[in-house]
Amino acid sequence: MHDDPVHIPIDGVLDLHTFRPRxxxxxxxxxxxxxxxxxxxSVRIIHGKGTGTLRRTVHAILARLPGVAxxxxxxxxxxxxxxxxxELRRGEG
Structure with a gap:
């Protein structure tokens, strides 16, 4: 099964509630x-409070991205x- 792409607005706020953890x-x-x-x-990622699993996943991703200041x-x-x-780095990186 192939899912159709989901179009989300690129406005600096990403709400993860509508996406699957994978x-x-x-x-x-x-x-x-x-x-x-x-x-x-400047971006706000909404992961919810819950058990903290999604927050920890997001933070692990952010920690390894060179574009994240x-x-x-x-x-x-x-x-x-x-x-x-x-906060994202300006320019390359």
Whole structure:
């Protein structure tokens, strides 16, 4: 079975609630790279609070991406520990 591509807006906010956990490993890097191409360098990834498994997965992905300058859990008004704020490097990398 082949799934049709899902078109998501590239606006600096990625809500992972609508995706399967197995899609995150490819989705997050692709989304962040597209943000960089469009000049969006501050991104919020919404992973939810839950058990923390998805958050840990997202953080592991972010830690290995050269285009990521930094990341941290969001403040309370931006989702708290249910979201991660990502700063992307400008230019190549």
């Amino acid at each position: 899609e995150v490993g490819e989705l997050v890097p692709d989304y962040l790279e597209e943000c960089r191409r469009r000049g969006i360098y 930094s990341f941290r859990l969001a403040d309370g008004d931006a989702g708290g520990w249910g979201a991660t704020l990502v």
